[in-house]
Every structure is written in C-alpha cells, then in structure tokens.
Amino acid sequence: MPKQSGAFVAIGLCAIALPGIAGAGPEKPVGQWGGERIRCLAYLGVSDKTEEQVARVRQMGFNYVLANPGLCDSPVETLMPLVRAADKAGLRIIWVASMANQFSNPALREALAGDTRRFVGADGRVSPGSACPTDPVFWWAVWFNRALPLARLAAQGHKSSAGLLLDPEDYSGGFDETRYCHDDLCFYSFCESIGRTDAAAAVPAETRHAWLVDNGLWDRYCAFQDEQVAKMLPTSAAR
Ligand SMILES: [Zn+2]
Numbered sequence: 001m002p003k004q005s006g007a008f009v010a011i012g013l014c015a016i017a018l019p020g021i022a023g024a025g026p027e028k029p030v031g032q033w034g035g036e037r038i039r040c041l042a043y044l045g046v047s048d049k050t051e052e053q054v055a056r057v058r059q060m061g062f063n064y065v066l067a068n069p070g071l072c073d074s075p076v077e078t079l080m081p082l083v084r085a086a087d088k089a090g091l092r093i094i095w096v097a098s099m100a101n102q103f104s105n106p107a108l109r110e111a112l113a114g115d116t117r118r119f120v121g122a123d124g125r126v127s128p129g130s131a132c133p134t135d136p137v138f139w140w141a142v143w144f145n146r147a148l149p150l151a152r153l154a155a156q157g158h159k160s161s162a163g164l165l166l167d168p169e170d171y172s173g174g175f176d177e178t179r180y181c182h183d184d185l186c187f188y189s190f191c192e193s194i195g196r197t198d199a200a201a202a203v204p205a206e207t208r209h210a211w212l213v214d215n216g217l218w219d220r221y222c223a224f225q226d227e228q229v230a231k232m233l234p235t236s237a238a239r
Pocket residue numbers: 117118119120132133134181182183184185186
C-alpha cells in the first residue's frame with residue numbers, strides 16, 4: 001500500500017469494504033466484524049485537521065477506517081491525535097502494519113541490521129525490501145516492536161483501536177508473495193526435517209522451488225514454514 005502524506009484519501013483495497021468508491025453506497029456494507037456492519041474508508045492519516053476529518057468521515061457514514069500514516073516511521077505517540085478524535089467520534093481504526101519494505105525505514109533497518117535474513121523468492125532472487133518470514137529478528141522488529149504497541153491501544157482504553165491488518169505484500173522486490181521463503185536456512189531446515197540433507201547443499205536457490213515441486217514436496221514445504229512461523233506466536237501472545 002502506498003505511503004500516505006497525512007490527509008485522508010480514498011483508494012482501492014481488496015480486503016475491506018469500500019462502498020463509497022464501488023458505488024454501493026455506505027448503506028450497503030459488504031462485511032461484518034463482531035456483529036457490526038462495516039463501512040470502511042482507506043486511508044485516514046494524521047494531520048493538523050485530523051479532528052475535522054474524523055468528523056467528516058463519520059458524517060459520510062463510515063464507521064471504520066484503515067490507518068497507515070507512515071506507520072513504519074511514526075511512533076505511536078504521533079498517532080494519538082487520530083486515536084483521540086476517533087475515540088470521541090465513535091470511529092474504529094484498523095492499523096495497517098506493513099510486513100514488507102522494512103529496509104526502507106531507517107529505524108527498522110537499524111533493528112534488522114546485520115543478522116537478518118532476506119526473503120528469497122521462488123526464482124532465487126533475494127528481496128531488497130523484505131526479510132525472511134521465519135526470521136525471529138524480523139518478527140521482533142516488525143511485529144513486537146511496531147504492531148504490538150498499536151494492538152495495546154485497545155487494552156489502554158482506546159475503543160477506537162479495532163485491530164491490525166498485517167500486510168505481507170512485497171512492493172519493492174516484484175514478488176507475487178513473500179510468505180514462503182527459499183533462503184538457505186529455510187531450505188536447509190526443511191531438507192533436514194525430511195532426511196534429505198543431500199539436497200540441502202546440492203540444490204541452489206534458483207532451482208529450489210522447481211526441485212520441491214518436481215519431488216512432490218511443495219505442500220510439505222509450505223506446511224513446514226507455516227509451522228516455523230506458528231512457533232513464534234506463543235511468544236507474541238505472551239507479550
Ligand atoms: Zn527464509
């Protein structure tokens with residue numbers, strides 16, 4: 001998703017209802033959340049007119065907004081004008097936490113520096129902007145340090161803070177998806193788990209995907225990586 005300048009703009013987004021743009025009108029929501037009918041605007045940012053903009057959004061009939069006001073660049077404190085205005089107006093915010101392009105942000109780049117593994121695509125290319133999704137350093141920097149403070153807003157009494165939208169798309173590398181990584185450690189770990197350490201060293205990055213498919217192992221590879229990510233979730237829940 002493109003970074004926002006501060007003022008709210010309406011753009012297309014697939015996952016959340018955009019009734020005003022699609023022509024369906026705010027009276028025809030396309031989804032529900034917790035029994036509440038969703039009429040969601042994307043995006044609303046923070047500016048010197050935040051309170052006025054929030055009021056206008058409510059007048060337009062929207063009850064949810066996606067907010068990505070330079071999320072990776074902005075400390076939570078800078079988002080509080082939006083949070084307070086939304087609390088007051090009864091507007092609910094879904095925070096967009098970008099899981100990609102971490103390396104374009106100086107603070108995250110510093111957190112990720114040195115020992116973070118980059119995502120490697122099915123064609124063997126190394127992503128310039130995304131970390132390997134099984135790398136705990138990535139999860140600490142993006143998820144624990146960025147997303148959890150936003151998630152905690154609700155626990156701190158800010159009813160406007162409704163949830164997180166984790167956006168895993170890689171815009172800088174041209175990959176279709178960044179869910180399943182083909183870097184050395186991901187591939188080696190999988191090979192070891194199935195007793196094929198011979199393949200770990202013999203199959204280069206650019207042919208790993210084809211090798212997995214040709215050997216009928218792609219589904220098992222995906223399941224294995226999902227397990228690696230899931231192992232980090234209890235740590236997240238505990239925090
Ligand atoms: Zn990987």
